[in-house]
Amino acid sequence: MAFPVEPGGPTRAAAAGAFLAEHRAELARLQDRADVEWYAFGGDVAPADPAAAAKGLPPTGGRTDLLGALEAAAAGGGATRKVAGALILSDGADNAALQGGLDGAARAKLRALGFPVNTVAVGRGAPRDLAVERVAADDFAFVRNTVTVEVTLRARGFGDQDVPLVLRREGSVVAETTVKLERGKDRYTVPLRFAPDQTGTFVFTVAAPVFPGEAIVENNQRSFVLRVIRDRVRVLLVAGRPSWDVRFLRGLLKQDPNVDLVSFFILRSNTDQPGPQEELSLIPFPVAEIFGDQLKTFDAVLFVNFAYGPYRGLEIDRFLPNLRDYVLDGGALAMVGGEQSFGDGRYGETPLAEVLPVAPLDGTAEAEAEVRPRLTAEGRRHPVTALAPGDGPNAAVWAALPPITAVNLTRALAPGAGASVLLEAPGVEVEGRPAPVVAVREVGHGRTLAVATDATWRWGFVAAESGQGSRAYLRFWNGALRWLVRDPSLAPLQVEPDAPAVEPGAPVGLTVSTRGADWGPAAGKKVSAELRSDDGRPVARGEAVAGADGTARLELVPPGPGAYKIVAHAEGEAEPATAAVAVRGAGPEDADVAPRPELMSAIAEATGGGSSALPGGELPDLALHEAEVVEIGRRKAVPIWDRWWTLAALAGTLAAEWVLRRRWGYW
Amino acid sequence: MPRPPLLLSRRALLRGAAAAGLAAMLPRRARALPAASLLAVGQIQHRGNWNPRPSAIRRLGWELARRTSIEPAPDAVPVRLDRPGLHRHPMLYLAGAGPFPPFSEAERAALRRHLQYGGFLLVDAADGSDGGGFDAAARRELAAVLPAAPLQPVPREHVLNKTFYLLDRQGGRVLVKPWVEAQALDGRLAVVYSQNDLGGAWARSELGEWEYPCTPGGEAQRETAFRVGVNVAMYALCTDYKDDAVHLPFILRRRS
Numbered sequence: 001m002a003f004p005v006e007p008g009g010p011t012r013a014a015a016a017g018a019f020l021a022e023h024r025a026e027l028a029r030l031q032d033r034a035d036v037e038w039y040a041f042g043g044d045v046a047p048a049d050p051a052a053a054a055k056g057l058p059p060t061g062g063r064t065d066l067l068g069a070l071e072a073a074a075a076g077g078g079a080t081r082k083v084a085g086a087l088i089l090s091d092g093a094d095n096a097a098l099q100g101g102l103d104g105a106a107r108a109k110l111r112a113l114g115f116p117v118n119t120v121a122v123g124r125g126a127p128r129d130l131a132v133e134r135v136a137a138d139d140f141a142f143v144r145n146t147v148t149v150e151v152t153l154r155a156r157g158f159g160d161q162d163v164p165l166v167l168r169r170e171g172s173v174v175a176e177t178t179v180k181l182e183r184g185k186d187r188y189t190v191p192l193r194f195a196p197d198q199t200g201t202f203v204f205t206v207a208a209p210v211f212p213g214e215a216i217v218e219n220n221q222r223s224f225v226l227r228v229i230r231d232r233v234r235v236l237l238v239a240g241r242p243s244w245d246v247r248f249l250r251g252l253l254k255q256d257p258n259v260d261l262v263s264f265f266i267l268r269s270n271t272d273q274p275g276p277q278e279e280l281s282l283i284p285f286p287v288a289e290i291f292g293d294q295l296k297t298f299d300a301v302l303f304v305n306f307a308y309g310p311y312r313g314l315e316i317d318r319f320l321p322n323l324r325d326y327v328l329d330g331g332a333l334a335m336v337g338g339e340q341s342f343g344d345g346r347y348g349e350t351p352l353a354e355v356l357p358v359a360p361l362d363g364t365a366e367a368e369a370e371v372r373p374r375l376t377a378e379g380r381r382h383p384v385t386a387l388a389p390g391d392g393p394n395a396a397v398w399a400a401l402p403p404i405t406a407v408n409l410t411r412a413l414a415p416g417a418g419a420s421v422l423l424e425a426p427g428v429e430v431e432g433r434p435a436p437v438v439a440v441r442e443v444g445h446g447r448t449l450a451v452a453t454d455a456t457w458r459w460g461f462v463a464a465e466s467g468q469g470s471r472a473y474l475r476f477w478n479g480a481l482r483w484l485v486r487d488p489s490l491a492p493l494q495v496e497p498d499a500p501a502v503e504p505g506a507p508v509g510l511t512v513s514t515r516g517a518d519w520g521p522a523a524g525k526k527v528s529a530e531l532r533s534d535d536g537r538p539v540a541r542g543e544a545v546a547g548a549d550g551t552a553r554l555e556l557v558p559p560g561p562g563a564y565k566i567v568a569h570a571e572g573e574a575e576p577a578t579a580a581v582a583v584r585g586a587g588p589e590d591a592d593v594a595p596r597p598e599l600m601s602a603i604a605e606a607t608g609g610g611s612s613a614l615p616g617g618e619l620p621d622l623a624l625h626e627a628e629v630v631e632i633g634r635r636k637a638v639p640i641w642d643r644w645w646t647l648a649a650l651a652g653t654l655a656a657e658w659v660l661r662r663r664w665g666y667w
Numbered sequence: 668m669p670r671p672p673l674l675l676s677r678r679a680l681l682r683g684a685a686a687a688g689l690a691a692m693l694p695r696r697a698r699a700l701p702a703a704s705l706l707a708v709g710q711i712q713h714r715g716n717w718n719p720r721p722s723a724i725r726r727l728g729w730e731l732a733r734r735t736s737i738e739p740a741p742d743a744v745p746v747r748l749d750r751p752g753l754h755r756h757p758m759l760y761l762a763g764a765g766p767f768p769p770f771s772e773a774e775r776a777a778l779r780r781h782l783q784y785g786g787f788l789l790v791d792a793a794d795g796s797d798g799g800g801f802d803a804a805a806r807r808e809l810a811a812v813l814p815a816a817p818l819q820p821v822p823r824e825h826v827l828n829k830t831f832y833l834l835d836r837q838g839g840r841v842l843v844k845p846w847v848e849a850q851a852l853d854g855r856l857a858v859v860y861s862q863n864d865l866g867g868a869w870a871r872s873e874l875g876e877w878e879y880p881c882t883p884g885g886e887a888q889r890e891t892a893f894r895v896g897v898n899v900a901m902y903a904l905c906t907d908y909k910d911d912a913v914h915l916p917f918i919l920r921r922r923s
Contacts, residue, residue: 241736242904243704244757251785251906265905266736267831274734274831274897281829281909339700368701405703454704464784465754465777 012091012123012595015614019089019120023619024050027087034084034624037076041069045076065096066603067109074113083115085609085624091123092596102602110606116623118609123595127215128157132165132206132222133187139500142231143199144297151206153188155181158211167192168205170565171536179208196228199488201580203563205534223534223563225500225580230258233485236290236298237263240306240340248457249304249336252477259481262298264290269310285311291319295326299485305338305454307345317350324351328444332484338454339366342408357419357441357450358410361430366454370403371425373437379422383490384440384449384483387475397472398423402462404455407435418442425452440483447484492516493577495529495568501582507555508540508581514550514570521550522570529554529568531581539564546570558583700738706731706900707740708789709756711778712747715767715804719793722878723866724760727896730869734897735831737904748774758787758903762866764794766804770811779812782857787903790860793867795841802862809850809858816850818860826910827856830901831894838891839863840879847895855906859899868892 020027027050030036040048042064066088074083098106110117134152141147149167158181167175175194192206207221214220235253239246242265253261267282268274274282295301301323308316327333335341335356347353348362375398379385387397407428413419419441424434439450460473482490498509510529516522523546530541539559544552558564558581566579597613604611610620708724711717728739743760746753748770753759759781770778782788790809796802809818821827827849828834837845843862850858868889870878881888 241738242901243706243738244904247757247904247906248785250908254907261911263908263911265908267901267905268734269736272734272736279833281831281833339704366701366704368703406701461757461784461786462754464780465751470784 016089016122019122019614020050026619030622037073039069039073039076041065041072045069045072064090064092064094066090066092066094066599067097067106070110070113070117074115082625083113085116085118085622086113087118087120087622088600088603089120089122090600092121092599094596094599098599098603102599102606107606110603113607115607115625116609117603117607118620118622119600119604119611120617120620121595121597121600121611121613123597123614128211128213129215129219130155130158130163130208130211131216131219132208133219135206135222135224137204137224137226139225140227140229141196143196143228145231146193146195147226149175149192149194149204149206151190151192153179153190153208154186155188156186157213159183163208165190165192165206165208167194168207168534169196169202170204170534174204196226199228199230200578201225201227203534203565203580205563223582225563225582227580230299230485232258232260233299233481234260234297235262235481236295236301237261237304238290238302238306239263239265239304240338240345241266241269243305243338243454244461245336245338245454245457246304248460248473249302249477252460252474253481256478262290266306266311270312285314287314287316287319291316291322295322296329296331298331300332300334300481301326302334302336303341304336305340307340308350309346310340321351324355327355327446327448330445332447332449332486334449334451334480334484336451336454336456337366337406337408341454342410342450342452344408355441355443355446355448357413357439357448358421358436358452359413361409361411364409366406366408367425367428367435368406369425369428370405371407371427371437372399372401372403373423374398374426374434376421376424378420379438382420382422382440382483384476384480385422385438386479387472400463400468401472402458404437404453404458406453406455407437408452410436410439410450410452412436412439413441447486449480449484451480491575491577492522493527493568493570493573493575495566495577495579497566497579497581499581501584502558503584504561506583507557508564508566508583510542510554510556510566510568510579512544512546512552512554512568512570512577514546514552514573516550521548522546523548523550525550525570525572527552527554527568527570529556529566531556531558531564532567533562533564536565702740703755705738705740706758706904707756708743708758708760709746709753710743710760710762712745713761713763713767713770715801716764716793717762717767718745719762719764720864720866720870720878722871722873723762723791723869726869726871727893727900730893731897731900735901737900739900748777753777753781754784754786757781757785758789758900760789760791761805762791762793763801763804765796765800767801769804770808775808775812782813782852786857788858789865789899789903790858791865792843792860792862793840793864795843795862795864797843797862805860809860813850813852813857816852816857818848818850818858820846821849821856821859825856826907827859827898827902829909830898830905832898834891834894834898836891837861837863838868838881838884838888838893838895839865840867840881840892842883842888856902859902861895863892865892865896869896 038048038050039045070086073086131154132151133154136150151165160183161181163179163181165177165179166173175192177190177192179188179190203223204226205221205223210217210220237250250263253259264285274280308320342360343362343364344366346362348360353360375385375395380391386394388394407425409430411430412421419439421436421439423438425437426434428435437452441448459476460470463472464470492515494513496511502508512527512529514522514525514527525546527546528543530538533539540556542554542556544554546552561583563580563582566581568577601611609623612618612620710724724743731737731739744756746756790805792801792805794800823835837847839861841864848860849856867879868881869892872878
């Protein structure tokens with residue numbers, strides 16, 4: 001009712017009020033024929049004061065339920081009350097049972113009321129309005145896989161013109177298209193396709209521009225929350241030659257349903273003489289594809305005993321800067337030892353040395369020695385070297401593992417490089433200190449891992465001989481891979497809303513969990529969280545202190561319906577944790593604001609009532625039931641219209657307050 | 668590995684010469700690899716004639732080094748199923764001529780565990796037996812070790828026939844069966860059994876002579892035996908790597 005009766009006219013509520021004021025006397029005269037009861041209705045039905053109604057009822061209902069209102073009005077006043085008829089004043093923008101029009105069932109229900117319904121339709125002609133009416137998207141999508149978001153655009157009062165439609169992820173455009181509007185067609189369904197390139201929970205917004213004179217500005221965009229998950233971790237494994245180390249590592253990765261593995265083993269080098277090429281199953285190593293265009297499609301690259309040098313013609317060294325940049329831009333690289341790795345493979349002077357967690361010592365050879373590696377202080381609490389929960393049990397698992405048989409000689413990086421040695425080889429010394437065996441590094445936006453031995457397979461297969469099974473080996477490499485690809489469950493700071501969507505007005509409950517440098521619960525740590533709107537503006541903020549279990553509870557009140565990004569910080573934690581939440585819109589999904597005079601007249605017709613339409617229309621000839629003659633023992637005439645009869649006059653609060661109908665919070 | 672003491676010094680001398688020749692021919696490695704980083708095949712010592720072709724694995728290793736990037740140990744390492752250290756050798760070799768006494772339950776359990784955790788066993792009938800001799804004993808033990816995984820012929824399309832060479836036939840000193848059989852665990856071949864005396868085709872005296880003629884196919888059959896050996900070693904180290912999708916178009920082009 002807040003909408004104009006016709007484009008450019010007064011609001012429908014005002015028109016209805018004026019109509020009631022104009023015809024108040026006529027309606028009052030009906031009192032002679034029947035009791036007149038006044039109701040206002042939207043979703044609910046409530047008695048109304050006719051004087052107030054004549055001034056115009058405030059358009060505040062969130063719904064318009066014509067049939068429900070009629071049924072409620074008919075049922076009011078008890079069984080002895082008989083309804084002579086009803087007069088209903090509404091824009092007919094029903095968004096309940098009659099939303100789809102008057103079908104057989106609705107017609108039957110109207111007839112079952114048992115009285116004529118007279119209608120006055122308020123408003124004709126749809127206001128000019130463009131709306132993103134519906135966005136159909138899944139709750140989650142896979143990173144790097146194309147996602148199709150189906151958008152239904154509704155345009156009323158537009159001629160032939162092009163409307164650009166954009167899909168934004170928290171401000172940046174990820175897809176766009178153009179919808180060609182045609183005269184006479186008001187709904188358009190278009191797909192928007194994009195491939196998310198990051199995992200996480202994000203607020204996406206589909207938006208159309210706002211044109212002059214539109215009835216509702218807010219429905220030109222609609223936001224939704226999409227969780228982008230990793231489908232599978234894509235791993236590139238390159239091995240310099242077949243070996244037990246790469247054999248067991250490939251077997252482990254191949255068995256993991258979460259890993260999509262692409263592997264290349266160098267099966268022959270330039271000096272090997274296997275015979276005619278056509279009798280071999282060997283393929284040329286597609287260096288340029290793998291280390292060029294395809295590189296960024298991998299979540300992690302593993303070099304297992306792989307030297308860049310010996311393959312003349314392939315010129316792998318040309319791609320080493322690319323590989324370094326891949327790491328700095330957020331990729332993950334692991335170098336695993338052997339006689340072609342680290343210094344043995346002369347990586348010390350290459351661009352890869354800038355990102356590796358250790359300094360390869362060029363020109364050295366692997367130290368051949370049976371070594372039981374030892375955890376460093378960092379290694380005791382790092383997820384890569386956590387083979388069992390708890391300090392003592394973890395150390396015991398490491399102590400029980402079979403010794404490694406060779407160590408590549410590398411030097412630990414200076415503090416400040418972001419690298420940590422987790423496992424070292426006592427007895428194999430480099431510059432007076434035990435040589436690193438396992439080291440990790442955060443460099444640029446990426447992560448690197450060094451495993452300076454080709455004997456980790458012994459932690460599985462050899463350990464299994466003594467009945468230990470191969471669990472330690474599986475744990476080590478699973479942990480290493482999860483750390484490399486930043487498995488979200490390994491992040492020290494996490495935030496999760498209680499529910500993905502909340503009702504309007506309700507607070508958003510959040511759990512923030514933190515872990516300290518030792519990967520234990522960070523009790524007493526100060527955390528904060530805020531809600532950010534689509535444009536990145538903070539709209540609510542809260543602080544808390546983590547309890548003994550490392551978690552903190554926060555409740556933030558969002559300003560209104562919509563989709564919000566949740567960003568949590570903890571003291572001393574550089575990386576914030578993020579999530580998203582949707583606040584549902586208050587009104588019904590469909591915010592179709594068009595008046596439907598044809599529905600109003602159809603209702604009248606179905607029940608034998610009269611109808612008219614505003615603006616311009618008069619009070620229709622009211623069809624009311626005739627009073628029946630009641631015989632009580634002897635013939636006696638009773639007044640035609642008895643006071644038992646009631647006319648239910650219903651003035652609709654009708655098309656809801658638009659604020660409540662904003663097209664927000666699609667989930 | 669017991670050897671006649673009389674020949675020891677001369678053999679050692681000749682081996683030294685052969686190794687020098689190898690190094691001259693393949694000057695690709697400046698220094699020795701750690702022994703544990705090499706492919707050292709563990710040869711199972713059973714209570715029968717367990718080492719009928721003493722030079723076979725050595726020669727296969729030589730060919731692996733010459734033809735592929737595999738780094739083999741100089742010779743097979745004798746292993747006992749009931750002694751610790753079996754798992755240092757993920758690839759085992761069970762050969763023999765004539766029947767051998769049954770393994771103890773402990774030996775069978777040890778071999779079973781080895782295979783279940785990812786180990787690989789090549790079985791080679793040096794006596795070319797079929798239904799008796801080594802064949803009967805080997806089948807008895809294999810059935811007892813992996814009762815749920817019966818020996819089955821390996822189809823031609825199997826990745827074993829394209830791990831390095833594209834193979835469409837079998838080789839060996841003899842051709843008792845034109846196929847090899849295998850026992851599979853978790854979709855991987857854990858045991859491969861040849862009745863064609865692969866070792867007899869590989870065996871070469873230290874004077875550089877083949878120890879046995881190959882019948883009926885002659886030297887082509889010997890070459891195929893080496894190719895089978897290369898593919899088996901590649902399979903042990905790479906399993907189904909050549910089934911990865913990236914290789915398919917190349918391989919199909921060559922096979923057509």
